[in-house]
Amino acid sequence: MTFKDLHIISMKSFSRDMIDHVLNTAEMLEPIARDKTKSDILKGKVLGVMFFEPSTRTRMSFETAMMRLGGDVLSLGSVDASSIAKGETLADTIRVVDGYTNAIVLRHNKEGAAQLASEFSSVPILNAGDGAGHHPTQTFLDLYTIRRESHLDGLKIALAGDLKYGRTVHSLCYALSLYGAEITLISPKELRLPAEIIEDLKSRNIKVTETEAIEDAIEDIDVLYATRVQKERFPDPAEYRKVANSLLITPELLEKAKPELKVMHPLPRTNEIDPRVDNTKHACYFKQSFYGVPVRMALLALVMGALE
Amino acid sequence: MTFKDLHIISMKSFSRDMIDHVLNTAEMLEPIARDKTKSDILKGKVLGVMFFEPSTRTRMSFETAMMRLGGDVLSLGSVDASSIAKGETLADTIRVVDGYTNAIVLRHNKEGAAQLASEFSSVPILNAGDGAGHHPTQTFLDLYTIRRESHLDGLKIALAGDLKYGRTVHSLCYALSLYGAEITLISPKELRLPAEIIEDLKSRNIKVTETEAIEDAIEDIDVLYATRVQKERFPDPAEYRKVANSLLITPELLEKAKPELKVMHPLPRTNEIDPRVDNTKHACYFKQSFYGVPVRMALLALVMGALE
Amino acid sequence: MTFKDLHIISMKSFSRDMIDHVLNTAEMLEPIARDKTKSDILKGKVLGVMFFEPSTRTRMSFETAMMRLGGDVLSLGSVDASSIAKGETLADTIRVVDGYTNAIVLRHNKEGAAQLASEFSSVPILNAGDGAGHHPTQTFLDLYTIRRESHLDGLKIALAGDLKYGRTVHSLCYALSLYGAEITLISPKELRLPAEIIEDLKSRNIKVTETEAIEDAIEDIDVLYATRVQKERFPDPAEYRKVANSLLITPELLEKAKPELKVMHPLPRTNEIDPRVDNTKHACYFKQSFYGVPVRMALLALVMGALE
Numbered sequence: 001m002t003f004k005d006l007h008i009i010s011m012k013s014f015s016r017d018m019i020d021h022v023l024n025t026a027e028m029l030e031p032i033a034r035d036k037t038k039s040d041i042l043k044g045k046v047l048g049v050m051f052f053e054p055s056t057r058t059r060m061s062f063e064t065a066m067m068r069l070g071g072d073v074l075s076l077g078s079v080d081a082s083s084i085a086k087g088e089t090l091a092d093t094i095r096v097v098d099g100y101t102n103a104i105v106l107r108h109n110k111e112g113a114a115q116l117a118s119e120f121s122s123v124p125i126l127n128a129g130d131g132a133g134h135h136p137t138q139t140f141l142d143l144y145t146i147r148r149e150s151h152l153d154g155l156k157i158a159l160a161g162d163l164k165y166g167r168t169v170h171s172l173c174y175a176l177s178l179y180g181a182e183i184t185l186i187s188p189k190e191l192r193l194p195a196e197i198i199e200d201l202k203s204r205n206i207k208v209t210e211t212e213a214i215e216d217a218i219e220d221i222d223v224l225y226a227t228r229v230q231k232e233r234f235p236d237p238a239e240y241r242k243v244a245n246s247l248l249i250t251p252e253l254l255e256k257a258k259p260e261l262k263v264m265h266p267l268p269r270t271n272e273i274d275p276r277v278d279n280t281k282h283a284c285y286f287k288q289s290f291y292g293v294p295v296r297m298a299l300l301a302l303v304m305g306a307l308e
Numbered sequence: 309m310t311f312k313d314l315h316i317i318s319m320k321s322f323s324r325d326m327i328d329h330v331l332n333t334a335e336m337l338e339p340i341a342r343d344k345t346k347s348d349i350l351k352g353k354v355l356g357v358m359f360f361e362p363s364t365r366t367r368m369s370f371e372t373a374m375m376r377l378g379g380d381v382l383s384l385g386s387v388d389a390s391s392i393a394k395g396e397t398l399a400d401t402i403r404v405v406d407g408y409t410n411a412i413v414l415r416h417n418k419e420g421a422a423q424l425a426s427e428f429s430s431v432p433i434l435n436a437g438d439g440a441g442h443h444p445t446q447t448f449l450d451l452y453t454i455r456r457e458s459h460l461d462g463l464k465i466a467l468a469g470d471l472k473y474g475r476t477v478h479s480l481c482y483a484l485s486l487y488g489a490e491i492t493l494i495s496p497k498e499l500r501l502p503a504e505i506i507e508d509l510k511s512r513n514i515k516v517t518e519t520e521a522i523e524d525a526i527e528d529i530d531v532l533y534a535t536r537v538q539k540e541r542f543p544d545p546a547e548y549r550k551v552a553n554s555l556l557i558t559p560e561l562l563e564k565a566k567p568e569l570k571v572m573h574p575l576p577r578t579n580e581i582d583p584r585v586d587n588t589k590h591a592c593y594f595k596q597s598f599y600g601v602p603v604r605m606a607l608l609a610l611v612m613g614a615l616e
Numbered sequence: 617m618t619f620k621d622l623h624i625i626s627m628k629s630f631s632r633d634m635i636d637h638v639l640n641t642a643e644m645l646e647p648i649a650r651d652k653t654k655s656d657i658l659k660g661k662v663l664g665v666m667f668f669e670p671s672t673r674t675r676m677s678f679e680t681a682m683m684r685l686g687g688d689v690l691s692l693g694s695v696d697a698s699s700i701a702k703g704e705t706l707a708d709t710i711r712v713v714d715g716y717t718n719a720i721v722l723r724h725n726k727e728g729a730a731q732l733a734s735e736f737s738s739v740p741i742l743n744a745g746d747g748a749g750h751h752p753t754q755t756f757l758d759l760y761t762i763r764r765e766s767h768l769d770g771l772k773i774a775l776a777g778d779l780k781y782g783r784t785v786h787s788l789c790y791a792l793s794l795y796g797a798e799i800t801l802i803s804p805k806e807l808r809l810p811a812e813i814i815e816d817l818k819s820r821n822i823k824v825t826e827t828e829a830i831e832d833a834i835e836d837i838d839v840l841y842a843t844r845v846q847k848e849r850f851p852d853p854a855e856y857r858k859v860a861n862s863l864l865i866t867p868e869l870l871e872k873a874k875p876e877l878k879v880m881h882p883l884p885r886t887n888e889i890d891p892r893v894d895n896t897k898h899a900c901y902f903k904q905s906f907y908g909v910p911v912r913m914a915l916l917a918l919v920m921g922a923l924e
Contacts, residue, residue, distance in 0.1 A: 038661075293716060352654030380683040404676075
């Protein structure tokens with residue numbers, strides 16, 4: 001299986017075999033990231049980092065991945081300071097930067113930007129989030145975290161928070177369906193997972209349950225995946241407080257959970273997780289953030305053809 | 309011929325022999341840039357990148373050049389975020405940064421800034437544009453592109469667009485005069501090349517012709533060099549539209565050209581070139597942008613004394 | 617003596633032996649910085665550079681130090697562009713970045729930020745200034761400069777300028793007291809060194825003298841350390857001009873000094889030093905700035921355990 005020159009735009013183009021290959025590669029590379037040392041796998045290669053909107057965590061994790069593989073990082077810098085202010089099209093910018101680099105990580109505020117970029121680029125594009133569109137490397141690191149800290153096959157997972165607008169969640173649900181997970185969706189009515197996604201999951205023989213409070217699901221699950229609920233979604237502050245409360249993860253709530261339950265969160269968190277959870281064995285979100293490094297190392301090494 | 313410790317401030321200090329030496333060095337280094345690999349030529353060296361105004365393309369191309377030579381890049385970062393906001397003089401900033409670096413690339417909004425910097429610096433200064441002043445590395449890459457994609461000796465070139473304010477164009481005309489080019493100047497009356505530059509060219513036995521539409525010159529030339537025409541130069545929008553139209557490069561226009569005609573543009577472009585031109589054999593502007601890498605590699609390696 | 621995994625938060629936790637060890641290590645590493653070459657001492661290590669407020673000089677000097685040791689630099693970038701805008705706590709940011717890096721340099725506008733960060737970080741934190749708090753690496757480079765260009769034992773030093781708010785000065789006074797210096801404090805009444813610091817110095821048997829004009833002290837001292845006096849501290853512009861005048865360092869003033877007197881300044885300077893001083897043998901501030909590189913190399917190599 002070769003990923004050489006493959007653009008990483010959306011999870012939808014990945015079969016289970018392809019995903020497994022990425023996760024296996026990440027597992028092989030993880031010791032380099034964990035020991036905080038360096039290899040020569042991408043020595044001499046340059047990664048173009050083009051973030052048209054800020055995403056510090058994703059950017060730093062990609063840059064770390066590139067450095068740990070021995071490569072160099074070339075940054076577009078802040079967008080105000082770029083030719084884009086002079087009215088250059090994304091297509092032109094990509095056709096210039098692809099001449100300097102061996103691969104490009106692109107973050108953009110417009111849906112479809114990564115796809116467009118891939119049509120003009122002579123080097124692989126890695127989509128690091130395109131507006132309301134996709135963010136596949138986040139899904140890969142979520143899957144990797146589940147595999148490393150829990151298990152992918154026969155997984156019972158609850159997804160809690162804003163399931164309507166959360167791009168991450170949609171993509172993760174699709175990927176989990178390839179592994180036959182049982183999914184519990186926990187959200188206020190206003191922020192439920194779109195009906196067409198639920199239908200799609202059911203058509204793949206995935207068991208999907210919906211509820212409004214974490215408490216209803218906590219006893220039986222292996223992974224609790226929390227996402228941010230934005231205050232701005234609620235016109236009524238009282239309503240927001242009620243929702244936030246029914247989604248708050250506390251040590252007291254976790255007493256009802258299985259001992260091996262893992263709590264995940266894509267970070268940054270706001271008020272979804274009580275800081276006292278940080279020191280429990282359930283807390284997995286900082287590890288999850290770290291796993292972004294080996295997963296992105298794997299994707300970078302694969303698309304640049306340094307590993308098969 | 310040694311360029312060690314030479315400041316690169318303006319094309320005017322370069323003889324034809326010196327220019328040829330830079331271009332020859334760039335040609336020798338081009339395979340590293342083209343194969344997107346890395347050498348050890350500047351290993352252990354640090355390039356200070358001080359951009360007091362944004363110029364993403366130029367900055368990224370210098371940084372890529374440094375990485376491809378095995379060196380490191382130290383960035384001043386954005387100017388708001390710097391000591392300059394605390395009122396430090398350029399002379400003081402340079403005397404600090406020269407203690408950290410092996411060479412400094414300087415972009416500044418004030419004419420003469422690079423010259424001033426060179427008077428205080430103990431390491432070579434490479435002028436990456438100083439306001440209305442000079443931008444020699446752009447001229448070097450233009451010359452390199454012409455040599456690689458067409459030919460420098462006996463060249464018939466047309467320069468189209470804003471020839472009055474276009475710093476790039478003035479410097480390129482001077483350099484081309486060393487190679488005995490025939491130059492056609494295409495611009496609206498308001499944006500003609502300054503008379504003293506035309507006189508200077510003629511005094512060097514350069515054949516100079518002036519016209520207002522590309523159509524008048526297209527049949528006979530080897531290179532068509534387009535530059536941006538800024539809307540803001542025209543108080544009357546109708547006038548701007550008329551001018552923009554007579555300077556627009558289209559596939560239909562290019563049908564009248566020699567098969568080997570090359571279209572160049574320093575980029576970013578706005579409306580000067582119809583995107584349908586991109587896929588013709590005439591389009592040379594993305595290659596031109598790429599050639600910035602080997603040319604800057606050559607200049608960096610030469611002034612740091614790594615190559616003779 | 618091992619510094620491995622030590623957080624560098626404040627000078628107060630350093631004994632004279634520990635300081636000497638840092639300075640000795642810096643002296644050993646200085647040739648690499650001076651020859652502008654590179655070692656493999658921190659090869660494969662990544663330094664996280666988190667500047668929550670700009671400090672170009674300090675940042676560039678840390679980044680240069682890391683590069684000269686063969687390591688890589690991972691930058692948080694500008695804070696507007698970071699998760700901090702989304703409301704993430706410093707503790708969370710640190711716990712993410714420590715997973716990517718081998719050490720973290722932190723600059724923050726809030727006093728106590730570095731201490732807080734160190735409580736959450738699994739990698740060593742180097743405090744690069746925390747508001748009105750500490751800035752230990754500046755003190756180390758000041759001490760190193762004095763040792764290299766003058767002498768630490770039996771030193772007669774005058775500190776001139778804003779001694780009230782100048783964090784640098786407080787920390788330097790404390791450190792100098794370990795070496796038994798004689799200290800002259802030169803400042804307007806409004807900006808005198810706080811009484812408790814003077815008492816503390818005297819309790820350590822340090823001879824402290826106070827005056828308002830450099831002229832009173834110039835004849836007898838080995839080092840004159842000037843700091844910025846901010847106009848904003850003075851409601852009356854006339855008062856500011858009077859003060860600035862009595863603190864201005866000119867070649868004429870220096871004629872009364874010992875031939876070996878060294879003038880230091882943490883930079884950026886505004887009007888404290890006449891530019892004509894730059895070319896005298898007394899000027900030491902650009903060297904001082906350069907010495908930031910070997911000193912930070914020493915600290916980085918020590919806390920990451922690459923040197924003992």
